[in-house]
Amino acid sequence: MWTSPTAGLAPGYAQANLVILPRDWAFDFLLFCQRNPRPCPLIAVTEAGSWQPPVSPKADLRTDLPKYRVWREGQLVDEPNSVSHLWRDDLVSFLIGCSFTFEADLLQAGVPVRHIELGRNVSMFRTNIPCVPAGRFSGPMVVSMRPLKPADAIRSVEISGRFAASHGAPVHIGFPDQIGIADLNRPDYGDAVPVHADELPVFWACGVTPQAALLEAKPPLAITHAPGCMFLTDLKG
Amino acid sequence: MWTSPTAGLAPGYAQANLVILPRDWAFDFLLFCQRNPRPCPLIAVTEAGSWQPPVSPKADLRTDLPKYRVWREGQLVDEPNSVSHLWRDDLVSFLIGCSFTFEADLLQAGVPVRHIELGRNVSMFRTNIPCVPAGRFSGPMVVSMRPLKPADAIRSVEISGRFAASHGAPVHIGFPDQIGIADLNRPDYGDAVPVHADELPVFWACGVTPQAALLEAKPPLAITHAPGCMFLTDLKG
Numbered sequence: 001m002w003t004s005p006t007a008g009l010a011p012g013y014a015q016a017n018l019v020i021l022p023r024d025w026a027f028d029f030l031l032f033c034q035r036n037p038r039p040c041p042l043i044a045v046t047e048a049g050s051w052q053p054p055v056s057p058k059a060d061l062r063t064d065l066p067k068y069r070v071w072r073e074g075q076l077v078d079e080p081n082s083v084s085h086l087w088r089d090d091l092v093s094f095l096i097g098c099s100f101t102f103e104a105d106l107l108q109a110g111v112p113v114r115h116i117e118l119g120r121n122v123s124m125f126r127t128n129i130p131c132v133p134a135g136r137f138s139g140p141m142v143v144s145m146r147p148l149k150p151a152d153a154i155r156s157v158e159i160s161g162r163f164a165a166s167h168g169a170p171v172h173i174g175f176p177d178q179i180g181i182a183d184l185n186r187p188d189y190g191d192a193v194p195v196h197a198d199e200l201p202v203f204w205a206c207g208v209t210p211q212a213a214l215l216e217a218k219p220p221l222a223i224t225h226a227p228g229c230m231f232l233t234d235l236k237g
Numbered sequence: 238m239w240t241s242p243t244a245g246l247a248p249g250y251a252q253a254n255l256v257i258l259p260r261d262w263a264f265d266f267l268l269f270c271q272r273n274p275r276p277c278p279l280i281a282v283t284e285a286g287s288w289q290p291p292v293s294p295k296a297d298l299r300t301d302l303p304k305y306r307v308w309r310e311g312q313l314v315d316e317p318n319s320v321s322h323l324w325r326d327d328l329v330s331f332l333i334g335c336s337f338t339f340e341a342d343l344l345q346a347g348v349p350v351r352h353i354e355l356g357r358n359v360s361m362f363r364t365n366i367p368c369v370p371a372g373r374f375s376g377p378m379v380v381s382m383r384p385l386k387p388a389d390a391i392r393s394v395e396i397s398g399r400f401a402a403s404h405g406a407p408v409h410i411g412f413p414d415q416i417g418i419a420d421l422n423r424p425d426y427g428d429a430v431p432v433h434a435d436e437l438p439v440f441w442a443c444g445v446t447p448q449a450a451l452l453e454a455k456p457p458l459a460i461t462h463a464p465g466c467m468f469l470t471d472l473k474g
Contacts, residue, residue, distance in 0.1 A: 150410045157394040158406055169395055173387045174411060174437050200411050 028135030128180025365417025
């Protein structure tokens with residue numbers, strides 16, 4: 001059983017963020033994703049009770065991720081390697097696109113990705129960009145930051161812009177303070193990654209955004225992937 | 238007879254830079270364009286002596302531009318409204334893509350283009366980026382600059398990147414000094430255009446590049462369009 005982060009696994013295939021919610025919270029969350037496609041690009045949503053996503057019919061969402069997080073009323077209560085014991089007929093699973101997918105394309109195009117080079121997690125920041133609220137879900141957009149030389153920044157826009165299912169083109173480039181980020185050396189999630197003087201910080205909408213909204217909404221039960229332990233789809237990225 | 242700049246005419250159709258050279262200079266220039274596709278995206282090249290470009294078979298390149306420039310040994314000697322009197326059987330015409338084409342797409346996408354708003358010519362700068370030499374032609378890349386807010390800069394990369402025939406995506410963004418530009422307020426060609434504190438200067442390869450290379454190579458005769466007085470093609474932009 002694989003229990004480690006999935007970065008670099010199954011190159012060329014899309015990886016996905018996972019959010020599982022009870023049926024009576026599912027409409028609000030689906031609407032939140034529909035209204036905020038950059039941070040929450042939906043790859044697939046199951047029927048209530050099904051653990052088989054349409055995009056990977058042989059998968060079992062209860063056991064196929066390396067590690068899960070279980071949240072009750074917005075509090076992290078467990079990090080199991082399976083959620084079979086928690087399964088209920090009213091659970092709806094959401095698969096949301098992940099930046100691991102376009103990072104592989106950046107690397108293939110010769111665009112360096114510093115946090116991968118440094119063996120760190122990507123830097124992530126809460127911004128002052130509000131998501132469009134939907135029912136009980138609201139919150140700020142969370143972004144990931146990659147420092148790039150100008151020519152690489154341009155390439156990264158062209159490359160990531162082709163992948164709407166993994167956050168698409170950047171949402172900001174160049175001025176962290178314009179989106180409410182005071183200090184690039186102090187990310188809200190992930191690790192600090194240095195930005196050199198000849199580089200631009202480039203910001204993409206991040207799949208942590210729906211988790212932040214989830215924690216604020218405090219549903220009685222929510223299951224997500226553990227950080228970096230994504231669902232590997234059968235989809236070409 | 239139309240004798241004014243063509244910006245804004247025939248929206249949706251590609252406009253083109255024109256360069257006309259004697260046959261014995263044509264191979265070098267064609268190779269220069271082939272090796273430098275960002276500043277010199279070739280739309281069409283005629284057979285020697287023909288004034289009918291393949292892309293616009295009803296056109297007459299000797300008379301259809303509002304204004305021409307005639308160069309002898311690298312010196313500007315005339316600005317006529319027709320070059321019929323200069324026509325020779327050995328003249329080859331090159332049509333090169335023009336940024337007017339993607340500017341129309343920027344405006345349609347809601348991305349403001351300041352020099353158009355201000356009624357000025359775009360700012361153009363000689364850079365320290367060398368073109369790949371070809372025969373007797375060499376020289377620095379000339380770029381045009383458009384100041385854009387970060388989100389618009391990102392959109393502009395996505396939009397212009399689709400139009401390889403009109404210079405494609407930007408070649409630089411953010412740091413003028415990295416490409417040898419000392420002062421954005423003192424363009425080498427065109428008009429100064431202010432860059433606000435919350436904006437990034439975005440630089441595209443410019444169709445003036447081949448003219449700069451032409452002047453340095455000093456062919457005995459060259460005919461070009463006059464600044465802003467482009468050839469209107471029958472091609473959808």
